[in-house]
Amino acid sequence: MNMNKRLVAALVGAVAAPLIVVAGPAAIASAHGYVNSPASRQAQCAAGTVSCGDIKYEPQSVEGPKGLRSCNGGVARFAELNDNSKGWRAAPVGKSVTFNWTFTARHRTTNYEYYVGNTKVGDFSGNNQVPPATVKHTVNLGNRSGHVTVLAIWNIADTSNAFYSCIDLQVG
Incomplete structure (x- = not known):
């Protein structure tokens, strides 16, 4: 038996x-995505523009709980994305800038948010839809000038997470 x-x-x-x-x-x-143009910090790592650790292999993976305001999305192994002294290249832009998202996996989207410091400078609805492979948003930066870091956030509709990208700009 x-x-x-x-x-x-x-x-x-x-x-x-x-x-x-x-x-x-x-x-x-899970969904994955990041801002590739102007080059976000993780895009600069992936391109070898700035020397980075693990993020260079997976720029689309800066995923953390919704509501954070950090470049690394709270992911400890990507902490270098929060380091403002790392030599990030600032893209020259005018008062308005178009951000291009690239998605390697897609989920239904609540919205996309853009912050300079604690000030929201852009908010675009995702209409609870799955986005195409790339998405563009044009954001007005107002009267800002000089070096500005924009935090771009992709809020996922069907999870409690979001994806984070910081983009360094030289506003002229």
Whole structure:
């Protein structure tokens, strides 16, 4: 009888293992995206413009809980994105700038927010829709001039998370 139980257990395991492998990645897949133009800090890391750690391999992965105001989205291994002294290249722009998002995986979207410091300078609805592979928003920076860091946030509709990108600009 013990042999029969072992045989049944082995058969169940042999049938279940492939199903778990196939279903597993679909269950844990998540949205990913970042601002690639003007080059965000993680885009600069990926391009080798600035020397960085792990973020250079996955610029689309700065994901954290909604409501944060940090370049690294609260992800400790991407803390260097918060380092203002790292030599980030500031893109020259006028009073308005168009931000281009690139998505490597997409989720329904609540909205996109843009901040300079604690001031919201842009908010665009995602209409609870899955975005196309790229999305553009034009944001008016007002009377700001000189070096400005914009925090761009992609708020996901069907999770409690958001994606974060900081973009350094030289407003002229």
